[in-house]
Amino acid sequence: MSRPMNWLAARLLAVVTVLAAVAVLAAPQPLAVAGALLLGFALPGLALTEVLFRRQTMTAVERTVLAPALSLGVLVISGLVGNAAGMPLDRAWWAVSAAAVTLAALIVWTAVVRPVRLRRRPAAGTAEAETVQIPVVREAPSPQEAQRRADQQAELARRRLAEKQLALAQQRVRQAQAREQRRRVVREFLPLLLVLAVLGGAGWVSLRSAHESYHVTVTxxxxxxxxxxxxxxxxxxxxxxxxxxxxxxxxxxxxxxxxxxxxxxxxxxxxxxxxxxxxxxxxxxxxxxxxxxxxxxxxxxxxxxxxx
Known part of the structure; x- marks a missing residue:
């Protein structure tokens, strides 16, 4: 399994994102091409994977596939937003939008995801509290009575332990069923929603382009x-x-x-x-x-x- 992103990797990803955006906007063509490839196929997807799939354990192959897929999705959505806002869809817009999404995802990871993971991690060096036993002087029971009481306490302890184990098992089953149900809903409806969003955006862009081209003056x-x-x-x-x-x-x-x-x-x-x-x-x-x-x-x- 692939390990989730740590604090050092997040800072390194932020620095690379800024450098890639600067390279696209102001660097010579070889560096601009390298920065554009990183912003178009890797950096936004790497940051969004840690935010959108923070509760899932993924393999290296899954992360490798998700990074370019999410990055291309960022380009599609930013293009639709830029066209709706009337912005020029040039390399400055693509670079700024991809870098902004990446940095925003890193900010969300820093403010939300990382603190939750730190709280779930057990603290190092913690030790159980020392139990202080206070002696109590009682009249010694007969051997038969002592054996009977010991058997009763042992049976009661076994019952309580069995009840706790059963309750924990039932709780784990319910939690697993709820998680699986949520994942099933997401797996079934999220692709459909994404397809509808892309088709709706493409249809709107086509309709707007057709409307604008209708009013073009032809000499x-x-x-x-x-x-x-x-x-x-x-x-x-x-x-x-x-x-x-x-x-x-x-x-x-x-x-x-x-x-x-x-x-x-x-x-x-x-x-x-x-x-x-x-x-x-x-x-x-x-x-x-x-x-x-x-x-x-x-x-x-x-x-x-x-x-x-």
Missing amino acids: TLSAAPPGAPNGDGNRTLRLTADGLLAADGPYTLVVTGADGARVDRRTVPAGDGSWTGSLVVPADQRLTVTLYRSGDTTAYRTLFVAAS
């Missing part, structure tokens, strides 16, 4: 069918841009020909989110119409217009 660039060429070989191209955002404006519209030469370039204001304009372009060329956001060098929207 589109379209063109009406161009008219017939005029006598100069040109035609009018009517363009429409919708979903323009003031934060991304002003936009730039560039028209290039098949050889890459620029045919037209103009500034498109964001305005009320929609823009419509007409361009006179060569009719015998395949044109590329690109829309750029303010400050961008990569096309945000691209439209191809075939030659007539």
Whole structure:
């Protein structure tokens, strides 16, 4: 069986937790990766095992399995909490949340679990109180009477001892049955509750993401069918841009020909989110119409217009 955590191990775990969090937040990448692995797969689970399973005797294999499982559970729950609170789910959030859970579990262990274990441990060097016998002078009974009294006292002592042993055995049986019943309830319902919590949190996150994505503004660039060429070989191209955002404006519209030469370039204001304009372009060329956001060098929207 694996021994429970002692005071020295608790202090060492707290120091390693703080160092791992600092490494994730400020250390070079190799140390940050090592600290992230410790916070993600070991440290929270080691601390929570001593608090959640303090009354159970576990093997080393059970502790080895519980540590990463509980640590991953901490990451899932902290992610749900951070998303609900609107926090950015970056490495700072993961590091701080994992370290905070670990240190909180160690504080609970120090304040609650360790004092209980110390009270249950028998004190060293204790000795039974010395029994002082006070002599009493009585008239000596006859040998037959003395033997009869001795037999009665022995029989009474045997009965009392048997009654005490029976009562203790019954009490142990009742306590064992109660513990087994509590453990059975926990084993049967705790996984179900955890699954429901995870599914409920994931469903809520999906619903919120779908609701937020529904209101996302999408920028589109379209063109009406161009008219017939005029006598100069040109035609009018009517363009429409919708979903323009003031934060991304002003936009730039560039028209290039098949050889890459620029045919037209103009500034498109964001305005009320929609823009419509007409361009006179060569009719015998395949044109590329690109829309750029303010400050961008990569096309945000691209439209191809075939030659007539």
